[in-house]
Amino acid sequence: MGSSRFGRLTFLFIYLVDISVEQSSTQWNALNATVQGRLIRGVPFARPCFQLTNQTSGTFDADKCSIVIQDYLNESVRVDTFSAYMNTQWETCQTRMSQCLLDASIPSNPDAFDIPHVCSQGSIPEYGIDVRTAENVLAGYNFSKAHSMPLVIKNTGHDYKGRSSAPNSLALWVHNLQSISLNKSFVPNGCNSTEEAEAVTFGAGVLASTAVDFAEANNITIPTGADPTVGVAGGYLQGGGHSALSNTLGLAVDRVLQFEVVTPSGLHVLANKCQHADLFFALRGGGGGTFGTVLSVTTLALPQMHVNAVQVSFDPVRENQKRFVEFIVKHTVQFAQDGWGGYIAPITGSIILANSVLNSSEALDSIDSLRSFIVEKLNGNFTFVVEPSYKSFLDKFEPAQPVGTEFTLSSRLIPLTNFQSDASREELASVINGMLDTVPFMYLAATTPFLYGDNPGTSVTSAWRTSLWHFVIAAEWNFNSTVADVSATYKSLSDAVRPLREITVGSGAYPNEADLYEPDFQVSFWGSNYEELLAIKKKYDPDHLLDCWQCVGWAKASSPIFDCYLPL
Template structure:
């Protein structure tokens, strides 16, 4: 029998801390939350006859059939405690302990048949289905008493594994699904201010719920590209971009108030008139860091028509892809000035949305794009005016933009400042850099979704200032499968970091979007933090995720969470990569 490595022993010790904790303690916790304590069961557990170590759930062939059919389904993954959109965060990547199917063919029995086994991996062993404030208090007290790390889990959309972890207790927020229209909302304690049109949403409300609600009430609420994302969670707390962010700002810009439980156990309201420092931190400082958000109140807008453009081409013909990238790079500044937001997919084409131009003006503004796509690239061009945002989303984003889920996927990103679009030579350098980058990775997309027209936030949010002076958020990714070795997975991460380095070098002093950044982003904190490492090609100490806001965020973190009850990978003032809770990162 092979001897267990020291790391494997460490993981098993942590798991035994949770599973081996006196059953009376868990029973007492369950009673205190009225039976809402649930086991974290790996999504594909029912497909595995054999297990590796303690693992929740049972083998069930009939249930496995359902799992196989739902393995790549956003809503199915979001509905379970053990479901994570990027499946490596269900696993212990450092040891290879996992419970994954073959995402290219979930019916492939090679993934779940002996000798392969199902392991608990990084899935929280238990979670509390949060319904009341008492549930949150119970979770905090239990964590402090027994030393069980907490994670905050909503829909499972987290590219960096911040809502999972071996040996953890999850506060599962998905049941908080209230939505209330507030036609004249005045933040608590701000009685002298005029009311604004808003909605108040529970922490578990998805954009699917919210966009539907907006449609039913003749409102517009910008969303991300996946409707299963929780509106009040890490999306907004980390920034939150939309295809119409150019006009309406980031999600963090539109928040008027949070109702939150701090890690110290205080139930507070945070807005510009009270607990304003916490309000600042929650508007861009990152999810799972400063408190447990119960509700969020955010601005809404009247229903409005959306000008939509979808243009596609064949990237396998000649130099089509290169010519396409040159054209959109040359046009990006002008179309941003006219109010367009866009998803630019180098191997497909471009999807654009504009909520402010008249149909005639919109048609004129994209005339050059139409000619280029149909004549130069012999591609297709479609332009419509959709009656509202939901119709636009369903017809275009929902049908054409497929955010991959159910697969192991690691991302990296970079915000590209406006200055790189102002001269021909700078645009040429940018095209050369991104073309090389896209050749070196598995997936790539350019989000032209920065708040360019929305303007500066005057330090009202903690989102990186780089968002305010950039046109593009470039995002790339690598993928792998259930049978990829630990060494090969490690190379997927390292090669992605290396591939993006030239773009980092081209854009010194900019940054990356923390929610979609490299798990090993260099200089993600800056000189006042504890950076994991500094890239040898970079000399700037400006924080990649928060820029000049980072020092203030550290002060706020230490004020509201001095014991580090909430801690997550690369989050503000985190405990660092060597902390035991991060032992499954590769």
């Protein structure tokens, strides 16, 4: 099975490289030579299935199409394919429904790709540089400047907001920066030698699964998010980075010791608290694709630790959902204070919780109210186990992620104040229960650094530190949805989360998983840090080479790079 999948990956990758060479213009040939032949043509993932095309490279090929169909929902294949994204609306131009998609519900459905359907480039970058060195990045910057070419940074294709794709653009593809090493006495460059710590340095393309496997092999812990194919040094970390253990261990940015980064101003530096401290601050929460191209990250290696794990399921009929919401709102403060974190999904009737600070007896006592409520009141299932490591926890309890679908989110950080009185809890539960009939997907991520506390060296909004939940709702649509349908989906999510914004005044949202049309995004994502971040942006990217939707220094939707975003 493994070798067969690898064969398909290699086949698709070579296909892209061959096309890039065949279709190069004089300018692209020159760039290709400058980057040692690492220029890749951005051929739509589903291109082989289409007989008709609109100025898109590649050809119809039934045999290759069968491979695409087989792998269309395969997360690993999409990660390793330059032109593929996890949420496929970012392969399209949504304003014109210019796309090259299959039917995610039935990829073999010919209604998606047979004549008269046309394969179009959409928002897939025209070309990408398969980055292996700082010089490759600088070549991309210089080409973008010389030819006024929009530039994006792409890693694995995990991006709910489309920041790593853009029409008529060049991409810096960092996925193949796969180095990883352990240093038991790491000292950040330029810092005092007495500040050594055990640390792991990994390339920008290293996946969460690779980092977790490496940690297991070296008897350490590297907390990551729930999806094994997210690049841990990319937008995940640079935007904050939460996990099931964030309550006690902090966000990913809390553990970073050093970045190796190439800035649009032409610098190749090691940024840490002792040198380029302003850039270090910006990269610790200011967002990916904004301040430079990160080549590697060094982060604290935490000791190996056990994980008390709880898995709960119940029949998600509406009455059970509402009773559960009322219960979890009432008990969330106690669970957080005892060190629990995890993922709570009222609509599907499922919960995954983790705790690495209590022993098994203490953990069972702490969570007994949940057990009794689920088993005795909802007639559900409650499982408690002690896993010896974070890897073994993830291997057994990893929540499923949407792949190959058009999928979008809206979210809000829910602060402690909403849980502190009977009236505020009742109000919060009422708002959430009111959403159950209007949104198809909801999860309450108990992944905030509540017990971990403040970290002034990071640039994430302070709302992370005072919140108990990262509350998320989501929706998806079909390949054949109209512009009006898609606009209505975005609007419905924005409207649905408005009551939460109204009862959480002064809080914020997580930029990586926020509403695409987040109001007052500068304050919502970064709070009082925004003006400092903007000054740092101007310092290290004076020509504004890097721009992305609702990122620091965003040039607003009037820029041509955002032509494919729908206006609401």
